[in-house]
Amino acid sequence: MQLEIRPDPAEVGRARRWARSRLAGSGMDADESLAETVILLVSELVTNAVVHTGCPAVLRLVLPAEDAGGAPAGVMPPVRLEVADADCRAPVPRCSDEDETGGRGLALVDGLADRWGWTREGAGKRIWCELDRGAQVAGGGATAAVAYGTGIAACGGLAYEAV
Secondary structure: OEEEEOOOOHHHHHHHHHHHHHHHHOOOOOOOHHHHHHHHHHHHHHHHHHHHHOOOEEEEEEOHHHOOOOOOOOEOOOEEEEEEEOOOOOOOOOOOOOOOOOOOHHHHHHHHOOEEEEEEEOOEEEEEEEEOOOEEOOOOOOEOOOOOOOOEEEEOOEEEEOO
16 A cells, blocks of 8 residues: 655645554554554654655555565564655654754654664665564464564663653
């Protein structure tokens, strides 16, 4: 599933609405913590593309039901978000002063996603992140809890945790 994004700040809200509808269509409850985290990450990655590139972008959302192959038995594949744009500049995490209203997007991505990164793609790049859904408990069939917000990063010699 993908959505084309224009270089307009109003597109961030449209991307969140689109992602919510796709999550609901997959059976994920909007109040589920994983769904809330996905929406926050969509917002951050699309905002970065709109604000920092000035180029159109493409948001891609891969939900476990769409890509069940390759995962070990009893483990749901991760939810994957990708934003591709035509700007070749690498994403650069930065340290923001407490009074600044921006500059924390990649720190949030680092803190909330289980994995994230970027790759060059043609003349541009693709930034991606993944959220694990957890493993099934042996014999019980229930899903084990997954802790989000455990990513720790360093900024200016100080460690911080996005919670």
